[in-house]
Structure formats: structure tokens, C-alpha cells
Amino acid sequence: MPSIKQPDIDLRSDTVTRPSPAMRDAMLTARVGDDVYGDDPSVNALQDTAAAMLGKQAGLFLPSGTQSNLSAVLAHCERGDEYIIGDQFHIYRHEAGGTAVLGGTYPFVIPVTNGLVQVADIQAAIKPDDAHYPRSRLLCMENTVSGQAIAVTDLQAPAQTARAAGLKVHLDGARFFNAVVATGTRPQDMADVADTVSVCLSKGLGAPVGSVLVGDRATIARAHRIRKMLGGGLRQAGILAAAGLYALQHHVDRLADDHRRAASLSAALNQLETLWLQPVWVQTNMVFITPQPGLSDALFAHLEKCGIELGKAAPTKRLVIHLDIDDDKLSRVIESFQLFHKGQV
Numbered sequence: 001m002p003s004i005k006q007p008d009i010d011l012r013s014d015t016v017t018r019p020s021p022a023m024r025d026a027m028l029t030a031r032v033g034d035d036v037y038g039d040d041p042s043v044n045a046l047q048d049t050a051a052a053m054l055g056k057q058a059g060l061f062l063p064s065g066t067q068s069n070l071s072a073v074l075a076h077c078e079r080g081d082e083y084i085i086g087d088q089f090h091i092y093r094h095e096a097g098g099t100a101v102l103g104g105t106y107p108f109v110i111p112v113t114n115g116l117v118q119v120a121d122i123q124a125a126i127k128p129d130d131a132h133y134p135r136s137r138l139l140c141m142e143n144t145v146s147g148q149a150i151a152v153t154d155l156q157a158p159a160q161t162a163r164a165a166g167l168k169v170h171l172d173g174a175r176f177f178n179a180v181v182a183t184g185t186r187p188q189d190m191a192d193v194a195d196t197v198s199v200c201l202s203k204g205l206g207a208p209v210g211s212v213l214v215g216d217r218a219t220i221a222r223a224h225r226i227r228k229m230l231g232g233g234l235r236q237a238g239i240l241a242a243a244g245l246y247a248l249q250h251h252v253d254r255l256a257d258d259h260r261r262a263a264s265l266s267a268a269l270n271q272l273e274t275l276w277l278q279p280v281w282v283q284t285n286m287v288f289i290t291p292q293p294g295l296s297d298a299l300f301a302h303l304e305k306c307g308i309e310l311g312k313a314a315p316t317k318r319l320v321i322h323l324d325i326d327d328d329k330l331s332r333v334i335e336s337f338q339l340f341h342k343g344q345v
């Protein structure tokens, strides 16, 4: 009987990381206050640091990326206003329709090609000032998109199209720093395409909780009120903000290690050609596999026995590399696939 091991290599997402000892130490020693009064020094330091890194006036710490995106959209749009968004994007697909349910805003959906919305579609979507139409107020973009890092030069034309018509631009940068590191762009140059940017601290950056929204002072002040309305006012939040601050100071450059490991995983898996229905591909820290249908159940059972946990998506699965996957664990992942492959030939 093979021993039933607890999975110790979790490739479901980069959200599964545990705070490192140094990050826990930063949390333990964080100076705190009551952030609802605005006097938690660690929250203020995180907000100011994030704003400075992205070249914006102000920042706001929020419990999640979903609340950050929702607060941003509602800071830009009144009830009955419209935001234009790609049909693949998280705000439209994966945030429980919050912008419509809680904000009375109207998403106008346009196609996404290669992670990008197209200028012609944006132009066609923007409504004239006419009683028949909602008011077009905002364009929402995303980076990275399913792990794909979009070059800042590719975001500029859609952003300029929206701005020329008087719309604001929000960038859902849940994995903003993966995009910045992968494309070799300065964070402020990437952020410059948008009026507001939301960044998750709890994904590749390795903090336990939280996102930060940055933008101009007036917009962030409106988002602050909306955060309160959504129940997102936290008191001694500095314990969490200290982890986020530590992540911004120590875990940005190392995202390149995740990308390097994902690339080498992808290359190694592509050697095992007979396992795949289509070639394995890689985007920043994510590797995508589509096993031959006849093999997938046996492959996933084998990986589980090897202590490797994968997400439930099918037929294409995402293997996500993160802070808690070092070179040793990566080798174990590769060896586990190789072992399975050997049994097949």
C-alpha cells in the first residue's frame, strides 16, 4: 500500500503561500493604530509605499482584490453608468456580479484577444450622450491575464482611446508585478496607462491577506468611503499591512525566479510528448497542461500520490509556481511527471 501523503506541493494557485518567518516577524513587530481613524502607521506606510512605487498620489489597503476592484469601479461610476470590459476579465466573470448588484453599474462587454481589448471595439462601445444609453464612464483592463503579461505599449492604445472620449481607466493588476517583472517595465510606467490600479498582495507577492488600490487623491477618497460601505474598514490592520509592505519590499524582484522555474517546468514537461493532447505552454508563473484524455485520471492520481496538488479545472490545468516552490520541489514535480511517463512507454 502506498502511504497516503498530505500534499506538500500545492500548485493550485500562488495564493496558497504561507507567510515566511521574516514576514511573520514584520507582522509581529508592526506598529499599529486604529485604521478607521486613519492612524495605523503600518497601513499608512503600505498605502504610501504602494502609491509611490506605482507613481500615484494615494493608496488604499483593502481585504481582497475583489473588494478593491469593486471599490474602484464604484469610485469611477455612479448608478446607471457603464463600464467597458473584456469578456475574459475577472471583474466581469469572477466577482459575483458585484459591480451590478451592489453598484447599479452596467458592464458593457467586448471581446478579449491575446489578453487585450481592441481599440475598434472600445470606440464602438462608447455611447454618445443620449437618453437611450447608459453613460460610458470607465474602461477596465487586466494584467497579467491568465498569466499572460501584456506589454505596456499594447495597453496604451486602448487606454488612450478611452481617455480621449473622457472615460477613466482601471487596471486590475492582481498580478501587476508579475507583468512588470516579465516585461521589464518600470512599475510607474505600467501604472501610467490607468487612473486606478489594483494590486493583490496575497498572490505571487506572498502576503496572507490584502490588496492595495492606487490612484489620484480624490478617486481614492471615494473608494475609501465605498470600502467603508462594503464593510471593509479594519481596525489594527497594520498587522496585515506589515506583511504587504514586507512583500512589496522583498518579494517583487524574486518573481523572476517563479517565472524561470515555470519556464523550466514547461520545457521539461514538453519532453514527455506522449502525455499531451497539445503542447504544454507557459505564461509568467503559470504552466498549462492538457493531458491525453485517456491518461488524465491516472496521471492526476499518480501526482496526488506524489504529494502534488492541482486545481480542478479540466481538460486544461494550470500549474502555478510561487514563493513556496523552490528548486528542490520543482525537481520533485518534474520527476513525478517523468516517472508517470516512464510507466506509459
Ligand SMILES: *Cc1c(COP(=O)(O)O)cnc(C)c1O
Residues within 6 Å of the ligand: 063, 064, 065, 066, 067, 069, 090, 091, 142, 144, 172, 174, 175, 200, 202, 211
Ligand atoms: C485573484 C484575482 C482577483 C481578486 O482577488 P481576490 O483577492 O481573490 O478577491 C481579481 N482579478 C484577478 C485578475 C485575479 O487574478
